[in-house]
Amino acid sequence: MVGPTGSGKTPLGTICEQKGLWGRKCxxxxxxxxxxxxxxxxxxxxxxxxxxxxxxxRVLKSSALLENEYFHIARKIIMSFAEExxxxxDDLLILNGLPRHLGQAGEIDEIIDIRMIVYxxxxxxxxxxxxxxxxxxxxxxxxxxxxxxVEKKLKIFHDRxxxxxxxxxxxxxxxxxxxxxxxxxxxxxxxxxxxKQIL
Numbered sequence: 001m002v003g004p005t006g007s008g009k010t011p012l013g014t015i016c017e018q019k020g021l022w023g024r025k026c027x028x029x030x031x032x033x034x035x036x037x038x039x040x041x042x043x044x045x046x047x048x049x050x051x052x053x054x055x056x057x058r059v060l061k062s063s064a065l066l067e068n069e070y071f072h073i074a075r076k077i078i079m080s081f082a083e084e085x086x087x088x089x090d091d092l093l094i095l096n097g098l099p100r101h102l103g104q105a106g107e108i109d110e111i112i113d114i115r116m117i118v119y120x121x122x123x124x125x126x127x128x129x130x131x132x133x134x135x136x137x138x139x140x141x142x143x144x145x146x147x148x149x150v151e152k153k154l155k156i157f158h159d160r161x162x163x164x165x166x167x168x169x170x171x172x173x174x175x176x177x178x179x180x181x182x183x184x185x186x187x188x189x190x191x192x193x194x195x196k197q198i199l
Contacts, residue, residue: 001096002164003120003180004157005150006127008135011186012120013096021193024092027085031097034077035060045080048073063152065160068103075111101160105167117168118193122180124154129182 001009013028020026038044039057052073059066066074078098087093093112099105108114122130129135131150165175176196178189 001094001118001120002161004122004124004127004161005153006131006135007120007122007180008130008184008186008189009096009120012118012189013094015186015190016092016094016193019190021092021190024090025088026092026094027081027087028094029078029081029096029098031074031077031095031100033097034081035066038077045076047076047080052076063149063156065100065156066104068107071104071107074098074104075107078111099164102163102167105164114168114173116174116176117165119165119175119177120180120189121177126180126182127154130180133182135182135184 001013003009010028010030010033013030016026017028035056038048038053039060042053044053055066055070055073059070082093095108095112095114099108128150169175176193178192180189
């Protein structure tokens with residue numbers, strides 16, 4: 001899934017995991033939530049070192065992205081997730097927050113075959129309203145939703161994440177664009193995807 005903060009990626013991933021998609025079992029990998037859990041509670045996969053954990057805390061405090069030289073951290077986290085969930089060949093893995101930039105896209109190609117991008121198109125003014133009203137129902141415990149933090153995340157999305165769409169188009173990857181309004185629910189998006197029978 002690709003979309004700016006507040007566009008509804010996490011609620012959509014959650015409902016896909018609960019209900020499945022196109023008759024297949026889904027597993028929702030929320031990379032941002034995994035990083036926040038490690039930073040906040042110190043609970044982490046055994047493969048992560050203390051240095052890895054320090055890097056995660058530093059990245060989150062600065063609202064930055066995990067750069068290429070630290071992709072080994074993302075690799076360890078996602079491989080641990082796949083092993084823990086016992087994901088099988090015909091299951092769908094929904095990536096939320098990974099890849100976030102072109103460097104990560106190149107790295108992730110080595111471990112995951114990305115078959116489709118769901119792009120949640122959401123204008124900045126809509127993002128602000130969705131976060132303020134907690135439209136997706138997933139923002140009540142977020143400590144990174146200040147106006148300054150959201151503006152920084154939107155700039156990073158525009159500069160670093162949005163170019164992923166061109167990258168995946170050039171690879172002939174299917175891109176499903178969904179316009180998100182203030183009141184768009186994850187159930188509506190899920191239903192729309194179910195009707196398409198894409199994969």
